[in-house]
Amino acid sequence: MDLNQLNSVFFIGIGGIGMSALARYFKHLGLEVQGYDRTETKLTQQLDKEDILVHFEDTIDRIDNDFLDKDSTLVVFTPAIPKEHLQLNYFINNGFTVMKRAEVLGLITQSRKTIAVAGTHGKTTVSTMISHLLHHSHIGCDAFVGGIAKNYNSNLILSEKSNFAVVEADEFDRSFLKLFPFFAVITATDADHLDIYSSKEQMLESFKEFSKQIDENGVLFVRKQIYSNFIDTTAKMLFTYSLKATADFYAKNIRQNRETYQFDLKTPIGEFKDFTLGMPGLVNLENAVAALAVCLTTGAKVEDLKKSLADFKGINRRFDYRINTENLVFIDDYAHHPEELKAVINSVKDIYSSKKITGVFQPHLFTRTRDFAEDFAKSLDLLDEIILLDIYPARELPIEGVTSEIIFEKIKNTNKTLCNKEELIDVLKQKKIEVLLTLGAGDIDKFLEPIELMFNV
Numbered sequence: 001m002d003l004n005q006l007n008s009v010f011f012i013g014i015g016g017i018g019m020s021a022l023a024r025y026f027k028h029l030g031l032e033v034q035g036y037d038r039t040e041t042k043l044t045q046q047l048d049k050e051d052i053l054v055h056f057e058d059t060i061d062r063i064d065n066d067f068l069d070k071d072s073t074l075v076v077f078t079p080a081i082p083k084e085h086l087q088l089n090y091f092i093n094n095g096f097t098v099m100k101r102a103e104v105l106g107l108i109t110q111s112r113k114t115i116a117v118a119g120t121h122g123k124t125t126v127s128t129m130i131s132h133l134l135h136h137s138h139i140g141c142d143a144f145v146g147g148i149a150k151n152y153n154s155n156l157i158l159s160e161k162s163n164f165a166v167v168e169a170d171e172f173d174r175s176f177l178k179l180f181p182f183f184a185v186i187t188a189t190d191a192d193h194l195d196i197y198s199s200k201e202q203m204l205e206s207f208k209e210f211s212k213q214i215d216e217n218g219v220l221f222v223r224k225q226i227y228s229n230f231i232d233t234t235a236k237m238l239f240t241y242s243l244k245a246t247a248d249f250y251a252k253n254i255r256q257n258r259e260t261y262q263f264d265l266k267t268p269i270g271e272f273k274d275f276t277l278g279m280p281g282l283v284n285l286e287n288a289v290a291a292l293a294v295c296l297t298t299g300a301k302v303e304d305l306k307k308s309l310a311d312f313k314g315i316n317r318r319f320d321y322r323i324n325t326e327n328l329v330f331i332d333d334y335a336h337h338p339e340e341l342k343a344v345i346n347s348v349k350d351i352y353s354s355k356k357i358t359g360v361f362q363p364h365l366f367t368r369t370r371d372f373a374e375d376f377a378k379s380l381d382l383l384d385e386i387i388l389l390d391i392y393p394a395r396e397l398p399i400e401g402v403t404s405e406i407i408f409e410k411i412k413n414t415n416k417t418l419c420n421k422e423e424l425i426d427v428l429k430q431k432k433i434e435v436l437l438t439l440g441a442g443d444i445d446k447f448l449e450p451i452e453l454m455f456n457v
Helices: 017-028 042-049 086-093 101-109 123-135 172-178 200-211 224-230 282-298 302-310 338-351 366-380 421-429 444-454
Strands: 008-012 032-036 053-055 073-077 097-100 113-118 142-149 154-157 164-169 183-186 219-223 237-241 250-257 260-267 270-277 320-324 329-333 357-361 385-388 416-418 435-439
Touching: 008 017, 008 086, 017 032, 017 042, 017 101, 017 142, 017 154, 042 053, 073 086, 073 101, 086 097, 097 101, 097 172, 101 164, 101 172, 113 123, 123 142, 123 154, 123 164, 123 183, 123 282, 123 302, 172 200, 183 200, 183 282, 200 224, 219 224, 219 282, 224 237, 237 282, 250 282, 260 282, 270 282, 270 302, 282 302, 282 338, 320 444, 329 338, 329 444, 338 357, 338 366, 338 435, 357 366, 385 421, 421 444, 435 444
Parallel strands: 008 032, 008 073, 032 053, 073 097, 113 164, 113 183, 142 164, 183 219, 219 237, 329 435, 357 385, 357 435, 385 416
Antiparallel strands: 142 154, 250 260, 260 270, 320 329
């Protein structure tokens, strides 16, 4: 499809973080943009303020006339939308061009020098860091990221002149196979989405296939621990990165001052001194190494990278400080996989080793809970105190016998509480909180403001 011939774009699932970035992009191009989502959120409210109309009823009469010309309207949908969705079926049955989000992203980036960040975790942080660093260099970029970057209060970053595009390469539904990047990063390949992939091995095969879609003159950056899986990449160059283990790119002389890191960066072309990262957590320091490796390879200048990394304010719901005082710390994070939970909790323990750490976790998806119940329990056992909520179903229907209790029963720590969302604030009021973590990818973020109010903040 020729995107230049479009007058309007209709999004089904517009409130998703990836979908909303595309909606903002097409609005920036001057097109009419409208969409449906299941529930109202702060993000859909913000889209309305940007003159992108969002409605919440799945009825044909909510589609404005501007979006009923099939020759000039593109319809974009997310795979999370159910097959029986009325608006989606209307557009399909009436011959409209209907595409998945990943396909549209592939179209937008096919003529760009694309940087695609893949991985079962870390891709939002790495891609947002890359976008921020390039935006403040002479390289520049357009960026479609999977979180709200605090420096921009947006998931879309635009450049007037750059041919670079930064995107997340999502393994869910094999969406990343719609991308053919010049630069690619693979951060992690831990088992996930086993409702889509029958096994970890099958998921890994998709990552390998993605690595073979990189431009023959391109570059692949892989976390050192998993690089041996990708030596058959089509990319001309393969670089490894790590936190501090020897690799092509890694951090040296790491100095921590509470929530800030100073470090030197070892690279194939030499060692560069005195970078500063204000985003806490060693996992984020490793993410910064990956981002710096990409940006240096594009030709960005070291001094520009030092300045912009120090100015990076982070991402909403990624090690996101909501309260940070001497007597009370409240951090929110999107972690929804056992390995992500382990990384965040260990990072918090590293910073606040003398304080009691209480975690509230909302499991995301019945299938993920079923597949990783024991691993979730092991990660949550790292906490001093655990509050476990009901499963957030997202796109899924219930599975018999699969509830949060199958995690709860496996948690060895006896300082644990199982409750539903409606009880959460009352449960928290009964606790003596020193450091509080809210964790999960569902709607746990709706409790951030009520928790802050509970603490009189």
